[in-house]
Amino acid sequence: MTFISWGYYALLMAALAAYYLLPRRLRWWTLLAFSVLFGASMGADTLLWMGVSAVVSYAGARFIHQNRGTKKARAALWISLGICFALLIVFKYLGFGLRILTRLMWALGLEASAPAFSLAMPVGISFYIFQVTGYLADVYRGECEPVRHFGKYALAVSFFPKMMQGPIEPVQHFMRELDEEKPFDEKQFVLGLVTILLGIAQKTLVADRLAVAVDKVYASAAQGLPITTGASLIAILFYAFQLYADFAGYTMIALGSASLFGLKLSPNFRQPYLAASIADFWRRWHMTLSAWLRKNIYFPLGGSRVKTARWCLNVIAVFFVSGLWHGAGLNFIVWGLLHGVYQVAGKLSSPIRQRLKKPLPARLSHAVSVVCTFALVCFAWVFFRALNVAEAMAVLGGLFTGGAFSLAQVGLSLPEMICCVLAIAAMVTLDGWNERGNAAQWIASRGILLRWGICLALLTLIILFGRYGSLAASSFIYVGF
Numbered sequence: 001m002t003f004i005s006w007g008y009y010a011l012l013m014a015a016l017a018a019y020y021l022l023p024r025r026l027r028w029w030t031l032l033a034f035s036v037l038f039g040a041s042m043g044a045d046t047l048l049w050m051g052v053s054a055v056v057s058y059a060g061a062r063f064i065h066q067n068r069g070t071k072k073a074r075a076a077l078w079i080s081l082g083i084c085f086a087l088l089i090v091f092k093y094l095g096f097g098l099r100i101l102t103r104l105m106w107a108l109g110l111e112a113s114a115p116a117f118s119l120a121m122p123v124g125i126s127f128y129i130f131q132v133t134g135y136l137a138d139v140y141r142g143e144c145e146p147v148r149h150f151g152k153y154a155l156a157v158s159f160f161p162k163m164m165q166g167p168i169e170p171v172q173h174f175m176r177e178l179d180e181e182k183p184f185d186e187k188q189f190v191l192g193l194v195t196i197l198l199g200i201a202q203k204t205l206v207a208d209r210l211a212v213a214v215d216k217v218y219a220s221a222a223q224g225l226p227i228t229t230g231a232s233l234i235a236i237l238f239y240a241f242q243l244y245a246d247f248a249g250y251t252m253i254a255l256g257s258a259s260l261f262g263l264k265l266s267p268n269f270r271q272p273y274l275a276a277s278i279a280d281f282w283r284r285w286h287m288t289l290s291a292w293l294r295k296n297i298y299f300p301l302g303g304s305r306v307k308t309a310r311w312c313l314n315v316i317a318v319f320f321v322s323g324l325w326h327g328a329g330l331n332f333i334v335w336g337l338l339h340g341v342y343q344v345a346g347k348l349s350s351p352i353r354q355r356l357k358k359p360l361p362a363r364l365s366h367a368v369s370v371v372c373t374f375a376l377v378c379f380a381w382v383f384f385r386a387l388n389v390a391e392a393m394a395v396l397g398g399l400f401t402g403g404a405f406s407l408a409q410v411g412l413s414l415p416e417m418i419c420c421v422l423a424i425a426a427m428v429t430l431d432g433w434n435e436r437g438n439a440a441q442w443i444a445s446r447g448i449l450l451r452w453g454i455c456l457a458l459l460t461l462i463i464l465f466g467r468y469g470s471l472a473a474s475s476f477i478y479v480g481f
């Protein structure tokens with residue numbers, strides 16, 4: 001069951017009906033029951049390992065709090081973290097590690113190989129493991145009290161709108177939302193509906209349309225077929241917007257779904273392609289992951305309160321972890337390290353860049369920074385999208401091959417290409433609007449005729465021009481992470 005399926009919206013409507021018909025004291029039970037039902041649709045392993053991580057982190061946090069400041073608390077922290085991260089390592093990284101070990105043995109001239117190992121990765125494991133480990137660290141540092149009610153804690157971990165792809169919601173934030181007595185708020189409910197609709201539009205009108213060209217070019221790279229400069233440029237540019245529309249669309253549906261129940265989840269995006277530097281990009285892209293990495297890796301390493309050389313190492317370490325979190329592959333490590341190098345180079349070159357930009361008008365200087373940042377991000381995305389480093393290099397190599405370009409090379413007809421360009425233009429326009437205000441809130445606050453007229457027009461566009469028509473099943477990119 002995905003967010004772009006009739007099954008999800010049937011479950012959402014049933015959950016809403018039960019939530020608002022039952023007494024307030026039973027509402028959290030309703031959400032937990034439907035979260036379990038949603039998790040079960042992903043497979044029994046999803047519920048099992050999510051349950052294990054919830055039990056371990058709940059018990060660990062209670063023990064840490066009761067023994068705060070002692071060696072027992074520190075031991076409990078490391079044991080709890082070890083168990084939770086062991087789940088992630090076994091399912092996500094063990095096979096990758098064994099393959100690397102095999103290559104090292106062959107490089108050393110040893111005719112031996114590590115055993116092959118592969119397990120189906122439970123849906124959402126990267127997200128809920130980071131959520132529960134962040135909670136354990138917060139309790140250990142004394143930044144929050146442990147949750148006493150296990151049922152509500154289990155809901156904080158498993159709440160179905162954020163189960164598959166986050167956001168990585170701090171447990172204490174969710175518990176505050178859950179414990180507040182909130183009457184039905186029509187404005188928030190309408191805002192939730194509008195936000196869901198905008199998320200579906202981003203997924204079906206933008207992401208899934210652009211995916212056709214991206215998949216075609218990367219498939220050619222994987223097969224060793226020649227790629228022209230035009231095809232490579234289109235694939236690189238289209239993937240940047242495909243990934244953004246896909247992940248941001250999911251997040252909007254998640255936030256909108258939570259809003260229908262009167263709950264507010266943390267935002268994950270803030271117009272990232274309008275960033276004027278790589279540091280600014282990471283304040284706007286996947287914001288909850290960035291916050292987790294800063295709080296639990298960057299700051300403990302010393303953050304910026306260290307000498308320049310050590311700061312550079314800290315940044316590289318954080319982005320190495322970010323790359324590895326996204327996937328068990330050298331291509332993801334390269335992607336993460338590229339962003340680390342970008343950050344380091346950006347800081348070290350700041351005085352020179354400021355002198356070069358000084359003669360330029362402020363707006364032109366800002367525009368140049370935005371374009372350069374976007375170009376660097378797009379270059380790194382090639383490694384993120386490719387199945388391996390060789391495939392990424394083939395796509396990048398296509399930039400220099402020249403050759404005659406035709407739309408057939410990207411698997412599109414002329415009308416489809418026009419739709420793709422218009423979809424990107426619409427997304428850029430929406431981001432420009434959101435940079436100055438909030439499009440969803442503006443639509444939700446209009447009069448009833450204008451508000452629902454806009455929603456009906458958007459729904460019509462989704463049905464007529466959405467790549468998957470009227471909400472047929474469609475997977476999201478980050479579900480694989």
